[in-house]
Amino acid sequence: MLNKHCGVCPSADTTLQGFIASLDVETAHHRVKNQRVKCGFGLQGVCCRLCSNGPCRITPEAPQGVCGANADTIVARNFLRAVAAGAGCYVHVLENAAQTLKELSLQKGKFKGEAVLNRLADMFGIDEPDMHQKGVLVATKILEDLYKPRAAKMELVEKLAYKPRFDLWKELGILPGGAKSEVFDGIVKTSTNLSSDPVNMLFHCLTLGIVTGLYGLTLTNLVNDVMLGEPAIRIAPVGFRVIDEGYINIMLTGHQHAIFAHLQDCLIEEGISARAQAVGAKGFRLIGCTCVGQDLQLRGTHYQDVFAGHAGNNFTSEAVIATGGVDLILSEFNCTLPGIESIADKMQVKMICLDDMAKKANADLLAYSFKDREENSERVICEAIESYQQRRKQINVCIPKEHGHDDCVTGLSEMSLKGFLGGSWQPLIDLIVKGKIKGLAGVVGCSNLTAKGHDVFTVELTKELIKRNILVLSAGCSSGGLENVGLMSPGAAKLAGNELREVCESLGIPPVLNFGPCLAIGRLEIIATEVAEVLGVDLPALPLVLSAPQWLEEQALADGSFGLALGLPLHLAQPPFMTGSKLVADVLTEQLLNITGGQIIIEDDVVKAADKLEAIIGQKRTALGLT
């Protein structure tokens, strides 16, 4: 689908689309057209290349691979592999965060969110007066769980999970053993001529969903809150306008806020600006990009002097670099697209990678280590100064300052939202009961370029939902798209249905709430759980739906598996390579309703998707006795 910007895929963010179309560098938005013919077998998940007899593909003439694996086995195997990889990514993120908390605690460093440490300690049943020792104990408890063998169940699951869910998971036999072992065994199980049981593999996905959600998402958020400070609701600028060419700009990509903790502190130290001024810049600025940028935005109240704002999501990052305003790219995890490399080279932007999990081909590897933090942060600062000096004379800076908004409402978390509501969920529940808010929709996950274009499905679906008085909560690259088109600014209230509009205008809030990174899907789960607790119901009874309309990555599939384990309806615009198996598709879209209460809803039409989600909310309201 090409439009007036010939050759570039459409974006909901038309300013961005125009900017990309004007560039003389190639981006993912340009490459979509040359990749538009897809392999039908791949799309349906029925290509298997686990052995040298393959790749085998399923056709009417060849319903089994050479080994005898049918479509159900092949699809389930591919799906579990993807979920295991995605869960592994989140576990890696938590492992680094918990390890950092442990080392920070041992060094008697400063916690910016002590209340969260107390909350975690209470949750874990740790009674320890010394805060640093408490930090060590909390981090150790998490790490011990991650490293358990698969046969030993992780201890914190029961403390983190909502009781009705925990009981159900136990009954279903899907409580996770050690997180890393569960990921490891997911890979083993799906290797050549091992498991052929699709149902067993799908249940393993649910287990990995629990690992992902409670550990990779929730605990990573909370551990980072301890070290980096709790989110606080505030108004912040978003989009390309946050880039000020007068500064030495360091762009961040990835998912591990903990890794940047020391650098952030260095960049607000006294005297640091003088080093920038010595080379003609006003100071240093961190430019948020991808989910770690969302994390910085969420906790931005603690770093207002150095954090410029969130520029954009995964598929905005190439264009951010192409403005020429970025002097150094610091990356540490995924959503660091390989496509940024050639643009960084052309714009003479130094690239430093802090975690070899996401080592970029043209980046220097400066592996993160708490022990070497002083030295590493100093090296980053020196490289940024040097890059600024070298490139600014030669590179034209062209930043579309009209892009984005100055009044994005950010800093939402389970605590800050409850605080905003007066310390209780009752006001939200009252609004739902009265029908002022028909229900809640978590529009979460990634952005891709194929569900109608960059952020197109996400933005259109969100508009449809708020029009129907459904309050939207967003976490992930989806929120990056939604904020840049203004849906997270208070003025967006006028796009909502009358009832929701009235609520938003009286509170001065937008109809789409920005929880930041994909990790914050874990915060949405906490909110859902606490609301369910107040109502005395299990999660599937809530008028709450999830949509990851533009899911992109394996991590999104792990997040989605968490949603299914929680018993929630999950809409996807594109099927997760599963339609080739009637059995897998049936389990995920129908049978799971009777097992966990969850289901995947595949719908690639925006209005029909909104109809389906609204109908589910309606059914749940009726079941709760609400009109």
Added chain:
Amino acid sequence: MKRIIIDKSLCMGCLNCTIACMSEHSSGSKSIYELDLEDAANEGRNHITLDQCNKPTPIFCRHCDDPECVTACMTGAMTKNADTGKVSYDEEHCAACFMCVMSCPYGVLKPSSQKDKKVIRCDYCQDREIPRCVENCPTEAIKFVEVDK
């Protein structure tokens, strides 16, 4: 004579036909393992496009009964064999005017992406009994079948 017959409804857009063609016409090994998928010199003589409904649509040379490419060719490089039905192309006689490319009603002929001023067109894989694209189509969306003259 034999022709490639296309059943569009069976095409899944896997591009196996295209990579098979690239491999068969590659200057090096004919092994699919050794086909350099990043080398623009490896060009397919067929392609898959998407129709208005996003349905994959194979575009193959028809070796037409009344081939426009042959009519348009002023040097005689493009010829039709009345017995086999095959349209052949003789690079040596080609003046690279690309009138054949412009006149092909299916848009299947194309100039080489290299600087050698040649035309890229289907040759039914020269001496192969079955063209390699047909052999490599997993859904039988393309078949090599005997048709009446």
